[in-house]
Amino acid sequence: MGIVIAMAGKGGTGKTTIAGLIIRIIKEKKIGSIIAIDADPNSNLGEILGIEVKENIGTILDDISAHPESVPGNMGKDAYIEYRVQTAIIEGDGFDILTMGRPEGPGCYCYVNNALRNAMSKLIKNYDFVIIDNEAGLEHLSRRTTREADSLVVVSDASVVGLRAAQRITELTSELKIKIKNKFLIVNRFEGALDKDRIAELKLTYLGTLGLDNEIEKASIEDGSLMGLNEKNTSINNLRKLGEKIWHCN
Numbered sequence: 001m002g003i004v005i006a007m008a009g010k011g012g013t014g015k016t017t018i019a020g021l022i023i024r025i026i027k028e029k030k031i032g033s034i035i036a037i038d039a040d041p042n043s044n045l046g047e048i049l050g051i052e053v054k055e056n057i058g059t060i061l062d063d064i065s066a067h068p069e070s071v072p073g074n075m076g077k078d079a080y081i082e083y084r085v086q087t088a089i090i091e092g093d094g095f096d097i098l099t100m101g102r103p104e105g106p107g108c109y110c111y112v113n114n115a116l117r118n119a120m121s122k123l124i125k126n127y128d129f130v131i132i133d134n135e136a137g138l139e140h141l142s143r144r145t146t147r148e149a150d151s152l153v154v155v156s157d158a159s160v161v162g163l164r165a166a167q168r169i170t171e172l173t174s175e176l177k178i179k180i181k182n183k184f185l186i187v188n189r190f191e192g193a194l195d196k197d198r199i200a201e202l203k204l205t206y207l208g209t210l211g212l213d214n215e216i217e218k219a220s221i222e223d224g225s226l227m228g229l230n231e232k233n234t235s236i237n238n239l240r241k242l243g244e245k246i247w248h249c250n
C-alpha cells in the first residue's frame with residue numbers, strides 16, 4: 001500500500017491549499033501514482049487542482065439508497081458501489097481525484113457507508129500516494145475514507161489559540177483510534193521564529209512555516225487553481241524542502 005497523507009487543522013488555516021501544493025510537488029517529482037481525495041463536503045480541492053468535478057460519492061450514495069433496484073441483479077450491492085466509486089474518479093494531469101461530497105437524502109446509509117469504506121480501502125491500495133483533504137475536524141477521516149494514515153499534516157496559524165487547536169486535533173486522532181505513523185505541524189501564513197518551548201510542548205513534529213504568499217492569494221481570486229503558480233513560487237520551494245518527511249515518511 002502507498003503512503004497516505006491526511007490533512008487536518010482548524011477552519012481556514014490552509015489545509016486545502018497545502019494539500020494542493022503537496023500534490024503538485026509529488027507530481028513534479030514523479031515519484032509515484034497519486035490520488036487526491038476531497039473529503040470536505042464543502043469541497044474545493046478540485047478547484048485548487050484545476051479540475052471540474054461533476055460527480056461525487058454523496059450523490060452516488062443518494063442514488064443507490066433511493067433506487068436500490070438500480071443495482072444490477074448479477075452484481076451485488078458491494079461490487080456495484082465499488083464500480084460506482086471507480087467511475088467517480090477523475091483523471092487529472094499526473095494525478096486522479098475523487099470527491100466525497102455528502103449524501104443529502106433521508107435514507108439509511110449504514111450499509112452503503114460500510115460498503116463505501118471497503119471500496120475506499122481497496123481503492124487506495126492502487127496508488128503510491130493518497131492525499132486526503134479533510135474538513136476542520138477529523139470525523140470523516142475515520143468514518144468514510146480511511147482509519148490509517150502515514151502522515152497527518154496539521155496546519156495551524158501561529159497564534160496560541162491556533163497551536164492549542166492543533167494539539168487538540170492530534171489528541172482527537174488517538175481518541176478516534178485512527179492509526180497515524182507521523183504527526184506533522186506546518187504553521188501557515190507566518191514568517192519568523194516561533195517560541196521553541198511552545199512548539200516542543202506539542203506532540204507533533206514541527207516542520208516549519210510558510211509565509212503569507214501574494215501569488216497564492218492572487219491565484220485564489222483569479223481562477224482558484226494552484227497548478228498555474230510559477231515553479232519558483234516561494235511557498236512551493238519552501239514546501240519542497242520542509243515537506244520531505246511528509247512524502248518520504250516510511
Ligand SMILES: Nc1ncnc2c1ncn2[C@@H]1O[C@H](COP(=O)(O)OP(=O)(O)OP(=O)(O)O)[C@@H](O)[C@H]1O
Binds near residue numbers: 010015136188189235
Ligand atoms: N500561505 C498563504 N498565503 C496566502 N493565502 C493563503 C495561504 N494559505 C492559504 N491561503 C488562502 O487562505 C484561504 C483559506 O485557505 P484554505 O482553503 O486552504 O484553508 P482550509 O484550511 O482548507 O479551509 P477550510 O477549513 O474552509 O477547508 C484561501 O483563500 C487560500 O487561498
Ligand SMILES: [Mg+2]
Binds near residue numbers: 133134
Ligand atoms: Mg479546505
